Amino acid sequence: MRIPLASPAAWLRIWGAILVVLAPGAILAARQRGAGPVPGGPPASELRRLAEGVYADIVGPDGDAVANAGVVVLASGVLIFDSHYSAEAAKALEDKVKAVTPRPVRYLVNSHFHPDHTHGNQAFAGVRQIIGSTAARRDMLQKDQPALNRMQVIAQAQVEQLSRELSQEKEAGRQEALRAQLNSRQAFMRRLSNLRIVPPLMTLDDTLAIEDGDRRVELRFLGAAHTEGDIILFLPREKIAFLGDLFFHEAIPNVEDAVVLDWMKALGEALKLDAVTFVPGHGPVGGRQDLEDFLRYFEDLKTMVEPAVARGDSLELLVQDARVPPRYAAHAFQNFFPSNLQKMYVELKSAQAAAAPKGKIIKVPRP
Numbered sequence: 001m002r003i004p005l006a007s008p009a010a011w012l013r014i015w016g017a018i019l020v021v022l023a024p025g026a027i028l029a030a031r032q033r034g035a036g037p038v039p040g041g042p043p044a045s046e047l048r049r050l051a052e053g054v055y056a057d058i059v060g061p062d063g064d065a066v067a068n069a070g071v072v073v074l075a076s077g078v079l080i081f082d083s084h085y086s087a088e089a090a091k092a093l094e095d096k097v098k099a100v101t102p103r104p105v106r107y108l109v110n111s112h113f114h115p116d117h118t119h120g121n122q123a124f125a126g127v128r129q130i131i132g133s134t135a136a137r138r139d140m141l142q143k144d145q146p147a148l149n150r151m152q153v154i155a156q157a158q159v160e161q162l163s164r165e166l167s168q169e170k171e172a173g174r175q176e177a178l179r180a181q182l183n184s185r186q187a188f189m190r191r192l193s194n195l196r197i198v199p200p201l202m203t204l205d206d207t208l209a210i211e212d213g214d215r216r217v218e219l220r221f222l223g224a225a226h227t228e229g230d231i232i233l234f235l236p237r238e239k240i241a242f243l244g245d246l247f248f249h250e251a252i253p254n255v256e257d258a259v260v261l262d263w264m265k266a267l268g269e270a271l272k273l274d275a276v277t278f279v280p281g282h283g284p285v286g287g288r289q290d291l292e293d294f295l296r297y298f299e300d301l302k303t304m305v306e307p308a309v310a311r312g313d314s315l316e317l318l319v320q321d322a323r324v325p326p327r328y329a330a331h332a333f334q335n336f337f338p339s340n341l342q343k344m345y346v347e348l349k350s351a352q353a354a355a356a357p358k359g360k361i362i363k364v365p366r367p
């Protein structure tokens, strides 16, 4: 059986939404080549100081890090919030941390299970305090690890197929093209075989506070949102909140594993925090107004979809006619918009069905 080489679209379906995040940028091309960070290429991320001992590692559009991370220097050591997409990007972050403090990394927190926030964990494998929600640990073990295993099988089959084709090919130009494909797939396979899924070792379902020196760190679960297990990091004294993918700033959100109506409630909870700085999982550091604008995006989406659900329009009709509202037309990840519409439609439809009268119960008199 001929096994098709994974097209970007197939690859995205196989490994979930993170790879959709990669699609718009040059990083996808780099990853298809099986490349790591390009030597001399753009920096994966930039460490931005938010307060004394508090940093956001904000990713560049073409780097290898993909999602933002956070760094909090405590009296006994350093806490890292999210580990980027690869061990290389995580190692680069660790090197930047070493440049600002001699203290060792003591804690690693995963905001949720998505690979762009957790695949760098292996670079911090010596850190015993790897913290995440119970759902994030479950999903890394039950979703991410099997996805990696499947990808390894597919990549191996592709390498074998390309090797066979190359050995039978007589035409020089075609041989060269096949050889390039084979090299790319082999590099990709090496990348996969070096990847270790390292789930959180300590889990929480509600809140966890770390008091270390004069720093207080609060980890909070605000309800199902972007995934079933997002946790945020709040620094009450510094009024800084790292929100992970609860907050997409200047970007259309990835809703692949989300419950959007619950996500709106969680954003309402995040807005109750006494914070002035909100660090998103994707996009630049924001303020309160930016987070309010993100909630408004979902409200606008709901307003767009509600009449279609009330009229009984099909999802196909809705997606066919709907356009990204001009207010959000410059946002990153425009390719997520149809899935946003779809998710909102499905949730509103099921809310409508749940609210519908169930029919009259007619009591039959006993004979």
Ligand SMILES: [Zn+2]
Binding pocket: 112, 114, 226, 245, 254
């Ligand atoms: Zn995510």
